Amino acid sequence: MSAAAVEHPCDDGPEPLLVTANRLAEQHPGYRVEIIGGVITVAPPLDGPHARALTKLMRPFIMAGLDDGETAVLQGIGLWLPGGPEDYAIPDLALVDADFDEHPIEYNCYDPAVFRLVLEVTSSNYNSDLRHKVAAYAEAKVPVYVILDRKHGRVHVLTEPLEGSYDRHEVYAPGQQAPLPASIGAEVSLDVAELIQAGRAKPRTPET
Numbered sequence: 001m002s003a004a005a006v007e008h009p010c011d012d013g014p015e016p017l018l019v020t021a022n023r024l025a026e027q028h029p030g031y032r033v034e035i036i037g038g039v040i041t042v043a044p045p046l047d048g049p050h051a052r053a054l055t056k057l058m059r060p061f062i063m064a065g066l067d068d069g070e071t072a073v074l075q076g077i078g079l080w081l082p083g084g085p086e087d088y089a090i091p092d093l094a095l096v097d098a099d100f101d102e103h104p105i106e107y108n109c110y111d112p113a114v115f116r117l118v119l120e121v122t123s124s125n126y127n128s129d130l131r132h133k134v135a136a137y138a139e140a141k142v143p144v145y146v147i148l149d150r151k152h153g154r155v156h157v158l159t160e161p162l163e164g165s166y167d168r169h170e171v172y173a174p175g176q177q178a179p180l181p182a183s184i185g186a187e188v189s190l191d192v193a194e195l196i197q198a199g200r201a202k203p204r205t206p207e208t
Contacts, residue, residue, distance in 0.1 A: 016086065017035050017038070017040060017086040018035070018107055021034075021086075021107075022107075024040065024042055030045045031045065032076075034088060034089050034090055035081075035086050035087045036083070036087055036089055036128075036132055036133065037083060037084065037087065037135075038087065046123075047123070049150075049198065049200055050121050050150075052198045053121050053148055053150070053195055053198040053199035054092055054093060054121055055198075056194060057093055057121070057148065057190070057195060058073055058093065061073045064188050065186055066184065066185055070185060071096065071097060071098055071116065071184075071185050072095075072100065073093070073095055074093070074094050074096060075092065075093055076090055076091075076092070077090070077091070077094050077096065077110065078090050078107065078108050078109030078110060079091060079094070079109060079110060079112055079115055079137075079140065080106060080110060080111065080112060081140050082112070082139055082140055083136055083139050083140075087136070088106075088109045089118075089136060091118040091137075092121050093119040093121075094117065094119070095116045095117040095118075095184055095185075096110070097116070099114070112140035112141060112142060115140075115142045116142075116144065117142070117145070117146065118142050118144075118145055118146070119145075119146040119148070120133060120145075120146075120147050121147075122148065123150070129149075130147060130156070133145075134165065134166065135165065138158075138164055138166050139161075139163065140161075141161050142161060143159065143160075143181075144159050144181060145159075146158075146178075146180070146190070148195050148199060150196065150200070153196045154171050154173060154196075155171070155172045155178040155190055156170070156172075157169075157170045157178055157179075157180060158170075159181055173192060174193035174196055175193055177191060177192070
């Protein structure tokens with residue numbers, strides 16, 4: 001997603017970040033507000049190709065039976081981050097334990113321990129997904145982080161979180177299948193070419 005950093009108003013000192021985030025969310029319906037590393041970002045609504053790619057990404061998880069039983073496949077669920085006292089992220093897609101709603105933390109966000117996988121589809125601010133969120137999700141010990149990098153036409157699969165990074169980082173190109181670790185609960189592979197194609201804007205038909 002594309003995002004822009006937001007500065008605090010400076011009247012009688014900065015207001016709490018969560019207060020600012022809530023105010024921005026109310027002022028910009030449909031936008032995604034996150035706090036990562038103590039910095040608020042506001043991302044506009046998803047473009048069509050982004051949403052189309054996200055729909056295709058859900059299918060292999062659902063077909064593998066991961067949306068029933070022990071896990072659930074969800075879009076836009078809040079993940080409370082340990083990197084700061086008010087940090088949280090809203091990944092595009094997440095695979096969570098089925099009892100996630102028994103583990104709320106704050107601000108409609110949930111304990112990172114219930115997240116088996118998070119996934120982001122990049123937009124113009126792809127550096128956030130490829131850098132800042134790598135560190136944030138690794139620090140939260142999310143076992144698997146998947147990135148559909150629309151700009152460079154790649155799928156990244158990051159596993160084995162360490163302090164602020166992942167020990168394994170596999171990159172897959174069109175023509176390849178991106179296998180996900182069986183630890184998520186089922187065997188799932190992502191068709192890179194199909195996802196990259198879905199995430200591209202289709203050429204407009206000339207008017208006649």
